[in-house]
Amino acid sequence: MLNLSNPALLKQSSFINGQFIQQNDRDLFDVVNPSSGLCISQVVNAGGLEAEQAVLAADGALSTWRKTTAATRCELLKRWHQLIVDNSQDLARILTVEQGKPLNEAAGEIAYGASYIDWFANEAIRQYGETIPSPTSINRGIALRQPVGVVCAITPWNFPQAMIARKAAAALAAGCTFVVKPSELTPLSALAMAYLAEQAGIPAGVFNVVVGADAPEIGKVLTQHPLVRKFSFTGSTAVGKQLNQQCAATIKRVSMELGGNAPFIVFADADLDAAVAGAMASKFRNAGQTCISANRFIIHESVKAAFIDKLQNEMATLVMGDGLEAQSAIGPLIHRQAVERVRQLVVSAIEQGARLHWQQSVNDNQQPCFYPPTLLEQVENTMTIAQTEIFGPVVTIQTFSDEAQAISLANDTDYGLAAYFYARDIGTIWRVSEALDFGMVGANEGAISNASAPFGGVKQSGFGREGSKHGLDDYSEIKYVCLGGLGT
Numbered sequence: 181m182l183n184l185s186n187p188a189l190l191k192q193s194s195f196i197n198g199q200f201i202q203q204n205d206r207d208l209f210d211v212v213n214p215s216s217g218l219c220i221s222q223v224v225n226a227g228g229l230e231a232e233q234a235v236l237a238a239d240g241a242l243s244t245w246r247k248t249t250a251a252t253r254c255e256l257l258k259r260w261h262q263l264i265v266d267n268s269q270d271l272a273r274i275l276t277v278e279q280g281k282p283l284n285e286a287a288g289e290i291a292y293g294a295s296y297i298d299w300f301a302n303e304a305i306r307q308y309g310e311t312i313p314s315p316t317s318i319n320r321g322i323a324l325r326q327p328v329g330v331v332c333a334i335t336p337w338n339f340p341q342a343m344i345a346r347k348a349a350a351a352l353a354a355g356c357t358f359v360v361k362p363s364e365l366t367p368l369s370a371l372a373m374a375y376l377a378e379q380a381g382i383p384a385g386v387f388n389v390v391v392g393a394d395a396p397e398i399g400k401v402l403t404q405h406p407l408v409r410k411f412s413f414t415g416s417t418a419v420g421k422q423l424n425q426q427c428a429a430t431i432k433r434v435s436m437e438l439g440g441n442a443p444f445i446v447f448a449d450a451d452l453d454a455a456v457a458g459a460m461a462s463k464f465r466n467a468g469q470t471c472i473s474a475n476r477f478i479i480h481e482s483v484k485a486a487f488i489d490k491l492q493n494e495m496a497t498l499v500m501g502d503g504l505e506a507q508s509a510i511g512p513l514i515h516r517q518a519v520e521r522v523r524q525l526v527v528s529a530i531e532q533g534a535r536l537h538w539q540q541s542v543n544d545n546q547q548p549c550f551y552p553p554t555l556l557e558q559v560e561n562t563m564t565i566a567q568t569e570i571f572g573p574v575v576t577i578q579t580f581s582d583e584a585q586a587i588s589l590a591n592d593t594d595y596g597l598a599a600y601f602y603a604r605d606i607g608t609i610w611r612v613s614e615a616l617d618f619g620m621v622g623a624n625e626g627a628i629s630n631a632s633a634p635f636g637g638v639k640q641s642g643f644g645r646e647g648s649k650h651g652l653d654d655y656s657e658i659k660y661v662c663l664g665g666l667g668t
């Protein structure tokens with residue numbers, strides 16, 4: 181099914197201290213293709229014991245890794261980046277069969293993830309400290325930047341490669357060692373990354389991957405082990421809250437990239453074709469299963485009918501199907517429970533007064549994990565669907581009459597990750613950008629994320645920034661050195 185040019189990329193067990201662990205008599209768990217429901221591969225089920233081994237391996241490797249020169253870390257990261265680029269077609273196939281997204285999107289994710297490794301390779305050699313103007317004539321102050329130490333991370337299934345790449349690249353560039361637990365639904369992309377890290381010459385223990393079906397058991401070790409100095413999480417707000425509490429007992433540094441509830445506002449003067457193109461990019465990537473996906477369309481009442489017409493025409497062109505088939509633009513959702521969850525949200529919206537404007541028809545032989553693109557109007561911000569991260573290909577339309585109302589509706593959510601709006605008036609663009617209570621704003625742009633941008637949220641969407649020149653901050657400590665007795 182996979183037809184890989186480089187079959188060595190397909191690994192089946194955790195990667196700890198430079199080795200893929202032996203299978204022996206351990207339990208296995210299935211990795212399932214959500215498109216077909218078939219098992220792609222079985223993976224050795226690691227647990228708390230292996231998580232502990234990985235933390236010890238990362239701690240063992242730390243003293244050497246933190247002393248490597250920035251130039252060495254840069255070079256190793258560049259090699260890892262190049263190997264990912266060289267193997268990108270195979271990596272995309274692995275990603276598509278375990279996650280479901282169309283192959284061209286999977287290839288996009290591999291390139292996107294790789295770009296963070298390249299970015300942080302370049303940031304490693306530009307991590308400057310400071311000299312501080314001293315209040316006395318005999319002292320000098322210096323701020324050094326040093327690695328935090330052992331970093332552990334837990335990542336989700338919606339971007340199985342990129343969410344690991346952007347954490348690991350920053351951690352390694354800063355001189356930290358790293359342990360990641362990927363989602364049990366998508367372990368294969370993570371293990372392929374580990375194989376390529378090893379091929380790139382990244383030393384044993386610096387990058388470790390623990391794959392197992394019991395997330396809480398592994399998570400306990402990664403969040404509570406006293407040798408772990410920093411914990412980074414991408415996933416749901418509910419799990420993030422719990423993991424943040426688990427980290428509190430040992431006062432770890434924490435970054436949390438959690439759920440979103442992105443508004444997508446279209447003002448009366450907007451370029452509607454551009455707004456529809458931005459809506460398609462933001463809403464339907466990964467079948468809507470992204471934390472920055474537009475969740476609430478808030479449309480000026482004067483352009484609502486035109487916007488809906490244009491958007492529906494575009495939505496009707498989306499072909500649902502298996503991600504390996506060339507024409508597929510929308511793959512399956514991750515599993516049946518995800519489909520059921522989205523279906524329930526749509527049913528509850530209709531019960532609460534929303535109107536089903538349009539829904540793509542579903543092919544009878546489509547597997548149960550597919551949910552069709554759907555357009556709801558007459559949605560109110562108080563409805564469950566407007567206050568929940570939909571994580572599916574469902575557009576919900578609300579309307580507004582003036583700027584203050586649009587901003588108030590947009591900000592009326594516990595989340596604060598991404599927001600989008602389309603307008604042409606420069607005053608509107610400034611005011612609304614400043615007023616939106618979100619970590620990221622797309623002003624006339626629906627695809628906002630890249631390695632140079634600080635990615636992260638506010639409110640219950642979390643804290644910390646990934647990517648950009650700020651991305652190393654979460655992985656480095658500032659140490660103040662006061663040089664005294666220097667004379668005058």
Ligand code: ADP
Pocket residue numbers: 334335336337361362363364395396397398399400414415416417419420422423
């Ligand atoms: P999603 O809703 O996107 O599946 P989750 O927050 O459930 O997001 O999962 C994100 C990651 O968190 C996955 O790797 C998952 O295995 C892990 N996870 C879920 N629950 C726990 C937990 N109690 N402890 C540790 N990790 C967890």
